[in-house]
Amino acid sequence: RLEVKEAMEGKVGISYRHSTTENMDMLYVAVPVGSAKPYKAVIRLSVPLTYIKSIQSHLLLNVLLAVALGLMISFITAYLFVRRLTKPINEMTYISTSIAQGRYDRRISMNYKDELGVLARSFNDMAEKLERTISDLSDKKNKLEAILKSMLSGVIAFDAKSKVMLANPEAYSIFGFKKDILGKHALEIFRNTKLEDVILSHKDEDKEIDIDYPEKRVIRVKTAAIKDEEGSQNLGLVMVIHDITEIKNLEDMRSEFVANVSHELKTPLTSIKGFAETLRNGAINDDSARDKFLDIINIEADRLSRLINDILLLSDIENKPKEILSEKVDVNKVIDQVKDIMSGAALLKNIKLEFHKCEPPAYVMGEHDLVKQLLINLTDNAVKYTPEAGRVDVSVIRKDDNVSIEVRDNGIGISKEHIPRLFERFYRVDKSRSRALGGTGLGLAIVKHIVVSMNGEINVESEPGKGSRFTVKVLEAK
Numbered sequence: 189r190l191e192v193k194e195a196m197e198g199k200v201g202i203s204y205r206h207s208t209t210e211n212m213d214m215l216y217v218a219v220p221v222g223s224a225k226p227y228k229a230v231i232r233l234s235v236p237l238t239y240i241k242s243i244q245s246h247l248l249l250n251v252l253l254a255v256a257l258g259l260m261i262s263f264i265t266a267y268l269f270v271r272r273l274t275k276p277i278n279e280m281t282y283i284s285t286s287i288a289q290g291r292y293d294r295r296i297s298m299n300y301k302d303e304l305g306v307l308a309r310s311f312n313d314m315a316e317k318l319e320r321t322i323s324d325l326s327d328k329k330n331k332l333e334a335i336l337k338s339m340l341s342g343v344i345a346f347d348a349k350s351k352v353m354l355a356n357p358e359a360y361s362i363f364g365f366k367k368d369i370l371g372k373h374a375l376e377i378f379r380n381t382k383l384e385d386v387i388l389s390h391k392d393e394d395k396e397i398d399i400d401y402p403e404k405r406v407i408r409v410k411t412a413a414i415k416d417e418e419g420s421q422n423l424g425l426v427m428v429i430h431d432i433t434e435i436k437n438l439e440d441m442r443s444e445f446v447a448n449v450s451h452e453l454k455t456p457l458t459s460i461k462g463f464a465e466t467l468r469n470g471a472i473n474d475d476s477a478r479d480k481f482l483d484i485i486n487i488e489a490d491r492l493s494r495l496i497n498d499i500l501l502l503s504d505i506e507n508k509p510k511e512i513l514s515e516k517v518d519v520n521k522v523i524d525q526v527k528d529i530m531s532g533a534a535l536l537k538n539i540k541l542e543f544h545k546c547e548p549p550a551y552v553m554g555e556h557d558l559v560k561q562l563l564i565n566l567t568d569n570a571v572k573y574t575p576e577a578g579r580v581d582v583s584v585i586r587k588d589d590n591v592s593i594e595v596r597d598n599g600i601g602i603s604k605e606h607i608p609r610l611f612e613r614f615y616r617v618d619k620s621r622s623r624a625l626g627g628t629g630l631g632l633a634i635v636k637h638i639v640v641s642m643n644g645e646i647n648v649e650s651e652p653g654k655g656s657r658f659t660v661k662v663l664e665a666k
């Protein structure tokens with residue numbers, strides 16, 4: 189046999205064969221017995237192959253099991269390790285998302301001892317600083333906003349490209365901006381070349397500018413360049429706007445008033461001086477001329493003194509504190525006094541002047557002498573601007589909580605276009621006529637001032653050729 193032959197030659201003989209005696213596949217192994225050739229004997233073993241195969245598959249199973257177990261153990265360890273690593277990272281991700289969404293008080297729990305603990309600590313430090321910085325910033329922003337909001341001047345700040353960085357509500361109201369102007373270019377928001385020039389020049393300026401939109405106004409614009417800390421780079425421009433329309437109007441009114449006063453004073457003065465010189469140059473010897481000239485001088489001097497009295501009265505009412513104008517005035521008593529003063533003038537023109545008092549007596553808050561002046565001025569006008577044989581009615585009417593004092597005439601009347609300007613100082617519908625009647629044009633201005641000082645209202649209805657009605661409405665004093 190093959191394996192025996194090989195054993196006889198001193199090797200380990202191995203052979204697989206089908207055994208006809210056993211009738212199965214067998215493994216044969218033969219080894220020689222003894223230390224050198226020739227061997228006395230050979231030991232031969234035979235094992236069925238099926239047995240070996242069963243040992244083999246058993247072994248495979250064990251190996252597979254060991255591999256599976258090994259995989260499982262490493263998987264679990266890896267899982268635990270990864271979980272240990274990702275949990276804090278997930279927490280950090282979650283918390284940093286919350287912080288990004290504005291919840292600056294969020295912090296990571298600190299129970300990690302390794303590098304993650306260090307990371308968590310520095311993350312928390314960072315969050316802490318962020319919270320403090322953001323609260324400081326929003327604090328500053330709130331303060332700035334509150335200051336800008338409460339300012340009476342408009343403020344607009346532009347960046348270096350002349351785009352709006354900031355604007356307060358007053359600026360919106362002065363320029364009538366309806367939409368948000370943040371980020372808009374100066375050329376987009378203003379339709380005013382002077383204003384645009386001031387902004388685009390990026391220099392410090394102080395200018396008065398007329399604007400037409402949303403209404404005609406005069407504004408004073410001050411600009412200052414915004415520089416960086418070294419003062420070298422231009423970061424933009426801040427513009428402060430004051431609405432000076434009212435001040436301008438007052439200034440204009442004042443200078444107009446001074447011009448008017450000077451003119452009004454000059455006319456009678458020139459006349460007085462002229463006639464005085466004529467008298468001195470010889471007219472004094474002509475009896476009739478002397479009397480005529482002296483009369484004129486007298487009339488002009490009267491006009492001067494009336495004018496000065498009226499101007500003083502106006503400034504007196506303007507400067508009077510409100511509380512002084514608050515005594516209880518019996519309107520019927522005023523009516524009686526005005527009747528005494530005005531009846532003569534009415535009689536001269538054959539005008540039917542009638543007074544209608546109110547029963548029971550009505551009281552208003554004001555100052556007796558001023559209410560009297562008011563009524564004299566209105567009645568004087570009614571008599572003055574009503575032709576001979578006309579009619580003037582002065583009535584006191586109580587209605588609801590108010591007292592109305594009404595002066596009605598059937599005189600020359602006033603055409604519509606003059607009515608809004610009647611109460612201006614020195615305004616006269618017909619200058620020469622009023623002057624001929626001795627008017628200064630201050631009567632209604634004084635009336636208006638007195639009415640305003642009493643918190644009242646004055647109303648005019650008039651039709652040329654038919655007559656006028658002036659109505660003063662004041663709250664009744666109880």
Ligand SMILES: Nc1ncnc2c1ncn2[C@@H]1O[C@H](COP(=O)(O)OP(=O)(O)OP(=O)(O)O)[C@@H](O)[C@H]1O
Nearest residue numbers: 569570573601616617622627628629630631632656
């Ligand atoms: N009842 C009236 N009817 C018609 N015109 C009037 C009447 N009242 C006032 N006016 C017009 O209004 C103008 C202003 O009146 P106002 O009383 O202020 O001045 P004045 O009468 O001319 O002068 P004065 O200062 O002496 O009163 C008058 O010049 C006159 O043209």
Ligand SMILES: [Mg+2]
Nearest residue numbers: 565569631632
């Ligand atoms: Mg008058």
